[in-house]
Amino acid sequence: MNQNKIQIQVGAKTRFFLGLTLSILALSSCGSQANKATMNSPATAPLATAETREIANSAPGQTTPEPKKQSQLIKRAQLTLVVQSIHQTTESITQIIQKQQGDILKFEAQKSPNNSQRQTAYLEFRVPQQRLEITLNALTKLGTVENQMITAEDVSDQLVDFQARLRNLRKSEEMILKIMERSGSVGDVLKAANELSTLRESIERIDAQLRNLQNQVAYSTINLTLESAVSAASPPNNWGLRIQETWGTATHAMGEFTWLLLGLILWLFAFSPYLLIMGGAAYGYRWYRQHQIK
Numbered sequence: 001m002n003q004n005k006i007q008i009q010v011g012a013k014t015r016f017f018l019g020l021t022l023s024i025l026a027l028s029s030c031g032s033q034a035n036k037a038t039m040n041s042p043a044t045a046p047l048a049t050a051e052t053r054e055i056a057n058s059a060p061g062q063t064t065p066e067p068k069k070q071s072q073l074i075k076r077a078q079l080t081l082v083v084q085s086i087h088q089t090t091e092s093i094t095q096i097i098q099k100q101q102g103d104i105l106k107f108e109a110q111k112s113p114n115n116s117q118r119q120t121a122y123l124e125f126r127v128p129q130q131r132l133e134i135t136l137n138a139l140t141k142l143g144t145v146e147n148q149m150i151t152a153e154d155v156s157d158q159l160v161d162f163q164a165r166l167r168n169l170r171k172s173e174e175m176i177l178k179i180m181e182r183s184g185s186v187g188d189v190l191k192a193a194n195e196l197s198t199l200r201e202s203i204e205r206i207d208a209q210l211r212n213l214q215n216q217v218a219y220s221t222i223n224l225t226l227e228s229a230v231s232a233a234s235p236p237n238n239w240g241l242r243i244q245e246t247w248g249t250a251t252h253a254m255g256e257f258t259w260l261l262l263g264l265i266l267w268l269f270a271f272s273p274y275l276l277i278m279g280g281a282a283y284g285y286r287w288y289r290q291h292q293i294k
Contacts, residue, residue, distance in 0.1 A: 018098045055083055072154040075129055075220040077136060082227050083143035086121050093123060096138045102127035105221075107284075119228040125217040139224065146227070155213050162210040 086109065097104060106124035115198040127135045132150075140148070172195065180192045268275070 054251060067195070070154040071154050072213075072217050073129075073157050074155055074216045075132055076151050076224075077132065077220065077222045078147065078149045079136065079139060079145070079222065080225045080227070081139070081143035082146055082229050084121050084224055084229050086228055089142050090121060090123075092142055093139065093224070096135060097125050097127065100127045100131045100138075102131075102135070102136045102219075113192070121226040123224040124221065124225070126221045129220045132220040132222075135222065139222075144229075147225075155217065159210065159213055159217075162206055162213070166203065166206050166210060169199060173199050173203065192253040260265065 081089070090107075094104070102125050102232070104123065104125045106122070108123075109121040110121075111119045136148075136150075176192050176196045176199065180189055
């Protein structure tokens with residue numbers, strides 16, 4: 001009986017130590033597999049590499065530069081040239097403008113009546129902005145430059161503002177159209193229609209302003225003033241023409257004077273009764289004074 005108890009106790013202790021040993025081995029194997037999986041994980045290495053590259057490439061105090069937007073400029077130029085012949089220079093300017101795909105907006109020529117001043121001409125035209133410098137260089141070769149000036153106005157913010165407002169208004173227009181489709185009340189439909197009409201007027205106005213700015217950016221205006229180098233020569237004296245002009249002036253003056261005298265006579269004839277009455281009264285008063293003194 002005692003031997004059986006001893007054998008049972010020895011068997012229990014043996015099973016206990018055997019189970020403990022197996023548990024320790026199992027935990028050790030799980031820990032080693034977890035460490036290997038962590039070390040050999042493919043997702044961890046690229047992440048660490050990407051973070052390391054980002055930290056290595058980024059310098060302290062520096063940010064990624066944004067792409068620079070191109071400024072939208074309205075360019076205008078003023079040019080004054082002294083030329084030998086206004087007529088020939090104007091023809092050359094017309095050819096230059098046509099070659100550069102421009103348009104003439106205004107032309108005005110002035111000539112002194114007594115040839116005491118220079119003959120002048122004024123032109124206003126526009127050319128594509130990318131051809132402005134080429135056009136100015138071609139114009140300066142036609143004469144002597146007295147004055148040249150180029151101005152530029154940046155309208156980038158205005159263009160962005162108009163475009164944003166136009167987008168918002170068109171979105172509002174779409175919303176109102178959807179409301180009109182869903183609405184069944186006549187009053188709501190009329191109200192939405194009035195709002196839609198006002199909205200479309202604003203869209204047309206802003207769209208026109210936007211197109212005008214874009215057109216001014218696309219085309220540059222040039223104001224050109226031409227002055228002749230020497231005043232035009234006075235025409236040769238023509239005595240026959242001068243005598244004829246003098247005779248015509250004299251006869252015209254005589255005719256005017258004749259009509260003036262005729263008109264005076266007619267006025268006197270029309271007022272003759274009053275003149276006779278006034279003359280008779282004056283004579284009677286004088287006669288009365290003379291006889292009273294005597």
